[in-house]
Amino acid sequence: MKNRVRELRRKRGWSQAELGERVDVSRQTINAIETGKYDPSLPLAFKLAQVFKQRIESMFEPGEGRQ
Amino acid sequence: MVHYTNSQFQLRFSLLMAVFVLLLVLVLPIATGSKNALVKAALALLPAVPVMLAIILWARQVLHLDELEQRIHVRALSVAAAVVSVTSIVAGLILVAFGADLNGGVLFWVFGALALVYGFLRKWMKWRYTGSWD
Numbered sequence: 001m002k003n004r005v006r007e008l009r010r011k012r013g014w015s016q017a018e019l020g021e022r023v024d025v026s027r028q029t030i031n032a033i034e035t036g037k038y039d040p041s042l043p044l045a046f047k048l049a050q051v052f053k054q055r056i057e058s059m060f061e062p063g064e065g066r067q
Numbered sequence: 068m069v070h071y072t073n074s075q076f077q078l079r080f081s082l083l084m085a086v087f088v089l090l091l092v093l094v095l096p097i098a099t100g101s102k103n104a105l106v107k108a109a110l111a112l113l114p115a116v117p118v119m120l121a122i123i124l125w126a127r128q129v130l131h132l133d134e135l136e137q138r139i140h141v142r143a144l145s146v147a148a149a150v151v152s153v154t155s156i157v158a159g160l161i162l163v164a165f166g167a168d169l170n171g172g173v174l175f176w177v178f179g180a181l182a183l184v185y186g187f188l189r190k191w192m193k194w195r196y197t198g199s200w201d
Contacts (some may be wrong), residue, residue, distance in 0.1 A: 025133035028197035037196050038135050 002063040006034040008052045023047040070131040076124070077186075083121040084182060090114035091175055118178055139192045147185035151177060 009019050009030075016030040023030075023044060032038035033048075040048065049056040071079065091114050098110035129140050155177060162169060194200055 026136060028193070028199050029133050029135040031198065032135055032196045035198075038138075041134050044134060 001039045001060055002036065003033065003060045004054075005030070005048060005059065008054065008059070009034075012052075019051070022051050071128060076128050079124055080121055080182075083117040083124065084179065086117040087114050087121070088179070090117065095172075114175075121182075135196060136193075139189060139196060143185050143188035143192055146188050147181055150184050151181045154180070 005019075009016070014022075015027075016034070017027040020027045020030045024047070025044065029038065033040050045056055045060060049059055052059065094110050094113050098107050098113075101107040101110060129137060132140065190200060
């Protein structure tokens with residue numbers, strides 16, 4: 001799955017650790033999501049969308065991803 | 068509930084495993100030689116205490132982790148269980164075929180082997196997902 005997490009995080013000037021704290025996951029998990037190595041669960045994807053004030057479908061789109 | 072960092076958790080887990088091995092080596096010979104059945108059973112079961120504490124420690128640790136970390140733990144544990152199961156079956160069959168005289172003592176090492184393989188796989192999977200060894 002492709003996502004815009006890195007782009008949106010950088011726009012807000014947050015570090016991976018800061019974003020991790022906001023959605024209650026580790027910095028490494030944010031890194032894995034941003035690099036497409038891990039697709040978040042639906043609840044976590046909604047949390048991310050909420051934090052960035054985005055619609056979930058504008059943040060995530062189907063594509064190649066490693067699980 | 069207390070939540071440890073990875074290194075704190077690994078230190079505590081390793082210490083409990085060291086106590087387990089120490090009890091195996093020190094207490095088990097005494098249990099074997101004991102005449103009293105109650106003392107024999109109590110001494111024989113003593114090494115199981117640090118193992119149970121290690122399992123409780125592991126479960127509490129995993130419950131506090133986020134979804135990716137939990138996935139890594141569960142995957143590592145599943146693969147480790149498969150590896151140790153297949154290895155013990157193959158080794159058992161070979162040893163029986165060659166008439167090896169084994170006692171139940173070899174079963175002590177199943178948990179140790181599981182913990183070792185699981186620990187290695189967890190590190191490797193974490194590195195694959197996150198690029199970090201810690």
